[in-house]
Amino acid sequence: MRKEVLDKQKDLEKSNSEIVEKIEKLSKEQQKKFDLIQSKLDKIIETLKPEVSSKIEENKDSAILTAPVDSTQGFQKTEEMAPTFGKYFVLKHTFNNVSNFENNKYYSSEEEEHFGIIWKINVKRCDGFFSYFLFYLLLNNTEKNWEIEAELEPKLVSISSSGKKEKRRKKSSDFFQSDPMKSSWRCLKVIECDEFENDFLVDDCFCAEIAMKLKRMTGxxxxxxxxxDETKEESSDVVLIVDDEKFFVSKLYLAHSPYFKNLFMGKFSESKKSEIKLSGIDADDFQKYLEVLYGEQAIDEFNVEGILIVANKYDSSLVIEKCENFLQKESKKTLKTKLQLSKRYNLDALRKQCLEEI
Known part of the structure; x- marks a missing residue:
């Protein structure tokens, strides 16, 4: 009897030992998987940081490699150009192997889509001068006349052991149009090659950067x-004015937003007004925002971020949720772009989905 008990005890100890070994093995495997996922996540997050430039390509027939460059320290984040407000983005690319640039030949950054427009930076060495350009192209062809009013702040940046040096051009306004008589590019900076090479070329590379704020978009x-419009006047109980355009709407629909609910029902001077002027948003974005509130399937690749800007400004969780659902299930935007949007607009479900796809 005693022998049987001892044998059972030995078997139990052996079984426990095997279980511990399996758990340790499993833990190591899980740790390896975790480390791998964490490594991929770190790389993705690194690409979302504004101080790290993305991959640069030359023309179709050759490539220019890039390296990370911290070019945002000391960047002038004024109220007008604040990156957390409005249609703001920064194009930034680092060009390497500049000494191999051929005369009068364009070298291009990769294309980036922002608010339905394709943007990229082109640089060129030409007869003793170095220049860089902003190119733009509408994402899809349209027969409508379209126009964008933008504020630009371009600069060249170099970083060496002695510190950072930059050449910044003052902010300026520009118009981008569908007019076929106008070019689809802007020359932003021209500098003599000697000055460029002495002041900005470090280890045969430099960074070109353009901070942009789209102030108005039409068409x-x-x-x-x-x-x-005024044809809805009888069924409306308030008029909202955006960029001098009047929207005849129902307070009932807008009450989904805590902002508008307090505005209409709170003790504010505007609460008793039949017309209320809104600022800081585009009329076209507000139109699409209202369409979503009224139940229309209005969200697409062009307007989703514009709608998110309005929805975040007015804390409209219903519209934000619909935009996030579109980005998760229908959008063809790149994984990097979706991660950027999830970060900027706090779209947790979208961020989780993106991380699972890494």
């Missing part, structure tokens, strides 16, 4: 799905 979006 970019698809046709409206619902009208909010």
């Amino acid at each position: 970019i979006y698809k046709e409206n799905l619902r009208s909010f």
Whole structure:
């Protein structure tokens, strides 16, 4: 009897030992998987940081490699150019092997899509001068006339052991149009090659950067799905004015937003007004925002971020959720772009989905 008990005890100890070994093995495997996922996540997050430039390509027939360059320290984040407000983005690319640039030949950054427009930076060495350009192209062809008013702040940046040096051009306004008589590029800076090489070329590389704020966009979006003009006056109980355009709407629909609910029902001077002026948003974005509130399937690749800007400004969780759902299930935007949007607009479900796809 005693022998049987001892044998059972030995078997139990052996079984426990095997279980511990399996757990340790499993833990090591899980740790390896975790480390691998963490490594991929770190790389993705690194690409989202504004101080790290993305991969640069030359023309179709050759390539220019890039390296990370911290060019945002000391960047002038004024109220007008604040990156957390409005249609703001920064194009930034680091060009390497500049000494191999051929005369009068363009070298291009990779294309980036922002608000339905394709943007890229081109640089060129030409007859003793170095220049760089902003190119733009509408994402899809349209028969409508479109126009963008933008504020630009271009600069060249170099970083060496002695510190950072930059050449910044003052902010300026520009117009981008569908007019076929106008070019689809802007020359932003011209500098003598000797000055460029002495002041900005470090280890045969430099960084070109353009901070942009799109102040007004017209004709970019698809046709409206619902009208909010004076023909809706009888069924409306308030008029909202955006960029001098009047929207005849119902307070009932807008009450989904805590902002508008307090505005209409709170003890504010505007609460008793029949017309209220809104600022800091585009009329086209507000049109699409209203369409979503009214139940229309208005969200697409062009307008999703514009709608998110309005929805975040007015804390409209219903619209934000619909935009996030579109980005998760229908959008063809790149993984990097989706991660950027999830970070900027706090879209946790989208961020989780993106990380699972890494």
